[in-house]
Amino acid sequence: AQSVTQPDIHITVSEGASLELRCNYSYGATPYLFWYVQSPGQGLQLLLKYFSGDTLVQGIKGFEAEFKRSQSSFNLRKPSVHWSDAAEYFCAVGLYSGGGADGLTFGKGTHLIIQP
Amino acid sequence: NAGVTQTPKFQVLKTGQSMTLQCAQDMNHNSMYWYRQDPGMGLRLIYYSASEGTTDKGEVPNGYNVSRLNKREFSLRLESAAPSQTSVYFCASTSGTSNQPQHFGDGTRLSIL
Numbered sequence: 710a711q712s713v714t715q716p717d718i719h720i721t722v723s724e725g726a727s728l729e730l731r732c733n734y735s736y737g738a739t740p741y742l743f744w745y746v747q748s749p750g751q752g753l754q755l756l757l758k759y760f761s762g763d764t765l766v767q768g769i770k771g772f773e774a775e776f777k778r779s780q781s782s783f784n785l786r787k788p789s790v791h792w793s794d795a796a797e798y799f800c801a802v803g804l805y806s807g808g809g810a811d812g813l814t815f816g817k818g819t820h821l822i823i824q825p
Numbered sequence: 826n827a828g829v830t831q832t833p834k835f836q837v838l839k840t841g842q843s844m845t846l847q848c849a850q851d852m853n854h855n856s857m858y859w860y861r862q863d864p865g866m867g868l869r870l871i872y873y874s875a876s877e878g879t880t881d882k883g884e885v886p887n888g889y890n891v892s893r894l895n896k897r898e899f900s901l902r903l904e905s906a907a908p909s910q911t912s913v914y915f916c917a918s919t920s921g922t923s924n925q926p927q928h929f930g931d932g933t934r935l936s937i938l
Contacts, residue, residue, distance in 0.1 A: 713867075755928075812873045
């Protein structure tokens with residue numbers, strides 16, 4: 710079964726500083742990879758996704774992520790964070806079985822705190 | 826532009842009571858999902874419906890049942906609620922016919938006393 714590891718439970722970054730959130734996955738083939746963001750009391754919003762092709766993907770809100778097959782990683786980055794980026798971030802992997810999309814496997818999340 | 830709508834948003838139950846969580850999507854998606862979110866656990870898949878007329882168990886199905894009522898609606902039922910089922914429940918949907926991401930509802934916050 711696939712698994713997703715987000716090693717950092719909490720990360721604190723100063724406003725304006727760069728950000729990298731780590732995600733490692735375990736799966737027999739190349740899965741479909743996603744990053745979602747969740748603000749307090751809200752649902753999950755998709756930041757970006759990787760299915761195939763260019764390993765550097767751009768998302769909304771200035772985020773990007775790089776897929777590295779050799780490291781089984783899909784790390785999320787942002788050059789300069791804003792206070793509004795404070796939220797919970799989830800990495801997820803998915804499988805498309807052909808008969809319909811199976812559910813996603815999520816990491817446990819990284820809580821991002823922005824210092825003024 | 827509703828997307829995925831979940832009702833109710835909040836609910837408090839007593840142990841042993843039953844309840845059905847409702848989910849509807851207006852995006853003509855084929856696949857629908859129920860997840861639960863617990864502190865420090867991320868989201869875990871309870872059940873999913875890859876297409877109308879089919880349902881399958883996810884990672885944590887015990888204590889739950891589901892019904893894919895039609896293409897739009899996918900309900901989750903707790904027959905005899907237990908305190909361990911206190912959680913935030915999310916419904917999601919995707920087209921399912923191509924590798925599209927899942928769209929999530931705003932969640933149902935369920936407390937079982």
